[in-house]
Amino acid sequence: MSVDTLRLIVxxxxxxxxxxxxxxxxxxxxxxxxxxDQYTSEPSGGQFYLRTEFTIAPERRAGLSDQFATAIAEPFGMRWRFSDARQVKRIAILASRADHCLVDLLWRWRRGELAADVTLVASNHPVLRDTVTGFGVPFHEVPVRPDARDAAEGTLADLLAGQCDLIVLARYMQILSGGFLEKVGVPVINIHHSFLPAFPGAGPYERARQRGVKLIGATAHYVTAALDEGPIIEQDVIRTSHRDTTATLVRLGADVERTVLARAVEWHCADRLLQYDNRVLVF
Amino acid sequence: MSVDTLRLIVxxxxxxxxxxxxxxxxxxxxxxxxxxDQYTSEPSGGQFYLRTEFTIAPERRAGLSDQFATAIAEPFGMRWRFSDARQVKRIAILASRADHCLVDLLWRWRRGELAADVTLVASNHPVLRDTVTGFGVPFHEVPVRPDARDAAEGTLADLLAGQCDLIVLARYMQILSGGFLEKVGVPVINIHHSFLPAFPGAGPYERARQRGVKLIGATAHYVTAALDEGPIIEQDVIRTSHRDTTATLVRLGADVERTVLARAVEWHCADRLLQYDNRVLVF
Amino acid sequence: MSVDTLRLIVxxxxxxxxxxxxxxxxxxxxxxxxxxDQYTSEPSGGQFYLRTEFTIAPERRAGLSDQFATAIAEPFGMRWRFSDARQVKRIAILASRADHCLVDLLWRWRRGELAADVTLVASNHPVLRDTVTGFGVPFHEVPVRPDARDAAEGTLADLLAGQCDLIVLARYMQILSGGFLEKVGVPVINIHHSFLPAFPGAGPYERARQRGVKLIGATAHYVTAALDEGPIIEQDVIRTSHRDTTATLVRLGADVERTVLARAVEWHCADRLLQYDNRVLVF
Amino acid sequence: MSVDTLRLIVxxxxxxxxxxxxxxxxxxxxxxxxxxDQYTSEPSGGQFYLRTEFTIAPERRAGLSDQFATAIAEPFGMRWRFSDARQVKRIAILASRADHCLVDLLWRWRRGELAADVTLVASNHPVLRDTVTGFGVPFHEVPVRPDARDAAEGTLADLLAGQCDLIVLARYMQILSGGFLEKVGVPVINIHHSFLPAFPGAGPYERARQRGVKLIGATAHYVTAALDEGPIIEQDVIRTSHRDTTATLVRLGADVERTVLARAVEWHCADRLLQYDNRVLVF
Incomplete structure (x- = not known):
């Protein structure tokens, strides 16, 4: 007797x-x-969060969502959604020139580690075309000229709209506008080095070396329009010493970045991430 | 309106x-x-574990336990217990000569980090008397002579019986018999270096150095009579290099040991540890 | 045949x-x-750093320093010093109300883990008096009134001048002036939470919680007058989750702070720290 | 004026x-x-190890090695070698079915992170052929039939002899004989899960899960004929919990294995690994 596995997020x-x-x-x-799993933000008067995964016979699924809406969600004033574990999320990846995060995701996807489909990769540079098509994934070059940013963003949004349930910025080095986020209408996950706000702008690793930091790291977060940094999903660090050159720091940073981004994407695809104010709960 | 905080473990x-x-x-x-929080050991036909913490008005507590037994526990065939968060556990600590785990626990207890009372310390050596009494905790010397182990264990069991809800072996270097465990009738937590089964017996750090290990660590576990090693509660490691002498390894090991033991004791006192076969679930 | 162990820093x-x-x-x-151990900052035209530890017969030490100055240091334009491993550094610790860093240092000192003498503890609060004197270390209360900061700093400088080779700020919550640093004339090591520059000012742990950070940490650094933050000696982090309350974050932070500060002090006392621009080399 | 970079290992x-x-x-x-960098195994009467990297004008290299032998190596009884940083090591990789270690190495090699040439990959299975040739690296299938192990090993040794300076076993699931090691005559690096000696044989991750371990890890080591385990090069761990299935443990293990193996290979190729008895010094 086969069963379906569903998730309910509340x-x-x-x-x-x-x-x-x-x-x-x-x-x-x-x-x-x-x-x-559940979380209550305050002992009393707070916000309540719940994630549950359950099995159910296929013939019992009819009307489940409607019944839940009427019987439970409305009386409690819930925001909620059901998600079918078998309907994996479609991921679009945006990249620029750096390949470490992109290749790590494609490779995990090919190994079956990501419960997701990578449906396309888009880049503002052509250099990663062969890498991407070698995995059997369509590659789209969408150049971004300084005098035509809006047009490029429009092209990108048209390409993505309706084609994915999640956009992953795998070291995509262009800023995306609030209008773009609204148009694509799906969550966007980004990865950045973890020195922020310490070393914003160019050359963060060189400046970290000059500052003599003993740890470097990475932060994966959801992208939002209103804030410089959206809600943090995951962070990690790696040790460095004065012997590490800037090139070594960049390489160590690449290793942390791809690990942290992969965890964030994996958790998102398993519906384990709930947003609360500007925070992310990892269930 | 005051409320009580209770925990239910099932x-x-x-x-x-x-x-x-x-x-x-x-x-x-x-x-x-x-x-x-809950855990199910297998998709179907497994074992179910649950821990919940809830608040309740004091006047609604009467008969709670009996009603639960009849209405829920019996029909489902549960093992279960309620625990009152305000009734902190009484801890007895056994030590020998090494003070690192002992002092760390006493110091956390004095800072209010452990939701517990340290009611007594017993040792087979007198050297730690001043350290212990300096914390305002009674110290009992129970020497263990090679030709009178059973008698010493009996003295120890008499001292502890009914005086504690948890016994912590903070580098207590004597083996305790199954009879002792039965007589004291409370859980016993031990800490050992994490090389086991690699370097059993004497001089593990010296042998680890000769083997050139790159990590040393510690394991906290429940003590059982039937097995060489009881269920693992927590483990951690620290990096070493060829430059570390055996003395340095011992010191690094002491730092990991006290950290790992403190976590295990803290989780136990918060009723976060459930045993399942020879495993410990950390909730 | 006894030998002396010396260190040469160049x-x-x-x-x-x-x-x-x-x-x-x-x-x-x-x-x-x-x-x-040595370090060269650039492939060519950089700065050279060396630390060596050597043994020498006591009768061969006469004139060693003068001969080195003439034969080696002057021709190469060196800054240099010899240090005798047996002449351990005298440490003065400044604290306020929090005891975690202070007690950890005193406890490691009593265990013989720090190659140093703790000669005195001074505080702007009386609360830690018994803790300190319990270790057999003199305790000096030097209150700091908002309208008499200079006078208090002068009292403190008088107390410390000539009495120590290193000052450790073990969560000392007063800012020290450039004039104070000049007057005491010895290195000063400080510990702070590692959110800086992210969460400067009051309540960093509460703000870190609101931001949903996944790691908290600590940074030990030398104190300098000219810069907000002096050269970094050591950093480390610990994981947190959304389940951790602000109180838990503070406690986890305390554990990282004391670990990181202890490492920094230990390395300083072993003459393993060399300053290079605003960086620290750990040898 | 160009210079050559050489390394001297003593x-x-x-x-x-x-x-x-x-x-x-x-x-x-x-x-x-x-x-x-240098290391002395004991305060006196021990063994001395040194690694130095230096630049030298090409025209001064003539006779360097011979002169060193006569003037320095012989009087001191040294084992020694010079190594040219530009003559990168040729690596042959052996794999079976699992691709995680293999792909990670190939990918780092393509990114220029390994100062090495990957000259060939050999496997006892054909499944990784496309993966390997996609990187432009020759792939050789050398099947190992249970009744013809010696022949297979001979074929493999013929294939490798003289073609590589290092053999990396990237989850190669066949045991290699002492005769093979002698015939190929180059160092061999292996990676295994770090439960050894705890869970030898089949199904280590399943058994680790049943034991309830809180950490899993990996060990990279040199392969030797005489010992079950050769000298340890590098080790690392990753946390697990009771929620991790055996499949998750295997995946986490794969991440640690490829990280640890990559570090070991990188250090070997930079001539940073010196063997001392059964230990490895990492310089």
Whole structure:
């Protein structure tokens, strides 16, 4: 007897009885909870977050979402969504010249480590074309001329709209406008070196070396229009010493960047990331 | 309006509806769930584990445990216990000559980092007496003569019986018998270097140095009679290099040992550790 | 036959032959090199740094320093110093109310882990008096009133002048002036949380929590008058999650702070730290 | 004016004056020391190890090696070799079915992170052929039939002999005999999971999960005939929890394995690894 695996993600103002109501709703429809995790932001009067993964017979799925809306979501004032574990997310990757994050994602995808489909790669440079097509993934060059940024962004948005559930900026070195984010309408994950706000702008590794830092790192975050930095998904660091040249720091940084970005993408694809204010809960 | 904070720890054969039943039970008695975490060992036919922390009005606590037993625990075949967050656990620490784990625990306890009372320290050596009494904790010397191990263990068991909810072996260098464990009847947490089974017996750090290991570490575990090593609670490592002498390795090892032991004790005192076969779930 | 262990620390403009000259000088005086480490800041035209530890018969030490000055240091334009491993550094610790860094240093000192003497502790608060005197170390309260900062700093400088070779700020919450640093005339090591420059000012842990950071850390550095932050000696981090309250972050931060500060002090006392521009070389 | 970069690796019984003699020898031939690191195994009567990197004018290189042999190496009883930084090592990689270590090495090589040439890949399975040839590297299938192991090993040795300066076992699942090691005559680096000796044989990750370990890791080591495990080059770990399935452990293990192996190969190619008894010094 085959079963489907679904996920339910919920947030709402905290109040007693939410878990009981959700768990009972699922149980009465024959679902079997495999995982359930929750978080309450404050002891009282806070915000409530829940992620649960459950199995259910295919024939019991009809109307599940509507019934949940009426019986549970509305009374509790929830934001919520169901997600089918088998319907993997479609990922579009944007890159520039650096290949470390891009190749690491493509390679994990080919190994089956990402529960996702990489549907296309777009870049403002042609250099990574062969690398990408070698993985059997379509490559689109969308050049960005300084005097025609808006047009390029429009081309990119047209290319992406409706083609992906997630956009990953794998060291894509162009700034994206709020209008672009709105137009594509899907979450965007970015990776940057973790010196920010310490060394903004050009040459962060050279400046980190001059400052004599003992750790370098990387931060993966969701991209938002209103803020310089969106909500942090994951961070990690690696040790350095005075013997490391700037070139070595860049290489060590590349290793941390690809590891951190891969974790962020993996968690997003498994519906493990919930946003709360400007924070990300990792469930 | 004051509330009490309680914890409920449950394990049972997995079956649909457990979370719904537990959450509904608590909700109907006016409890408000603050934290809930669960684990299912296998997709189907496995073992189910749950820890939840909830607040409840003091006047609603009467009969809670009995009602839970009848309404929930028996039908589901659960092992379970309630625990009151305010009734902190009483800890007895056994030590020998080394002070690093002992002092770290006493110091965290004095800072209020451990939700526990350290009620006594016992040692087979007198050297740590002043250290212990300086913290205002009673110190008992229980010498262990090679020809009178059983008698010493009996003295120790008499001293501890009923006086503590947890025994911590903070580098206590005597082996404890199954009979002792049974007599004291409370969990026992031990810390050892993490080379096992690689370097059993005497001089593990010297042998690790000769082997040229690049990491040394520590493991905290529950003590059991039947097995050489009981269930692992926590592990960590620290880097070493060929420049480290054996003395340096011992010192680095001391730093890892005290960190790992402190985490294990803290988690135990917060009722975050559940045993499953020979494994420990950290909730 | 007893030998003395000395260290020689050298910096100079880089040029060929420095190591040959230094090593030959030591060899001709019967010294035996135990450790030698060097660093050249640039492939050519950079700055040269060397630390060597050597043993020498006591009767061969007479005039060593003068001969080195004439034969080696002057021709190469070196800055240099010899240091006797047996003449351990005298440390004065400044603290405020928080005890975690202070106690960790005192405890390592008592265990013999620091090749140093802790000669006194001074604080602008009386709360740590018993803790300090319990270690057999003199405690001086030097209150700092907002309207009499200069006077307090003068009192502190008088207390410290000539009494120590190193001042450690173990969470001392007062700013020290350039004049103070000049007057005491010894290196000063400080520890701060590693969010800087991200979360300067009050409440860094609360703000880190609101920002949803996934790592918190600590930085030990030398204190300088001219710069907001002096040269970095050591840094480390620890993972956090959304489940950690601000109080938990503060506690985790305390653990990283004391670890990082202890390493920095240990390295300084072993003459392993060389300053180069605004960087620290760890040898 | 162009210069050559050479490395000199030395080991000998410890005695005073070695560094002076080596440094002076190089200085008198116009060499300029860029890096020099040394290690003495014991305060007295131990073994001495030195690695130095220096630049020298091409026209001063003639006879360097012969002169060093006569003037320095023989009097001190040294084992020694010069190595030219521009003559990168030729690497042959052996793999089976798993691609994670292999692809990581090929990818780092293509990015220019390894100062080495990957000259060929051989495997006992055909599955990785396209992956390897996609990098422009020759792929050789050398099947190993249970009844013809010696023949297969002979074929492999013939293929490799004289074609490489280093053999890397990138999850090559066949045991190599002492005779093979002797015939190929170059160093061999292997990677294995770091549970050894804890979980030898089949299914180490499943058994680690059943044991409830909190860390998994990897060890890179030189392969020797006489010992089960050769000298350890590098080790690292990654955290796991009870939520990780065996499949997740295998994937986390793959990430640690490829990181650790890449570091070991990089250090070997930079002549940073010296063997001392059964230990490896990382300079």
């Amino acid at each position: 947030s709402s103002p905290d109040q007693p009885g939410i878990i009981a109501a959700v768990a009972r709703f699922l149980h009465l429809r024959g679902a079997s909870i495999v995982e359930l | 394990s049972s054969p997995d079956q649909p509806g457990i979370i719904a039943a537990v959450a509904r039970f608590l909700h109907l008695r006016g409890a408000s769930i603050v934290e809930l | 910096s100079s403009p880089d040029q060929p032959g420095i190591i040959a000259a230094v090593a030959r000088f030591l060899h001709l005086r019967g010294a035996s090199i135990v450790e030698l | 080991s000998s019984p410890d005695q005073p004056g070695i560094i002076a003699a080596v440094a002076r020898f190089l200085h008198l031939r116009g060499a300029s020391i860029v890096e020099l």
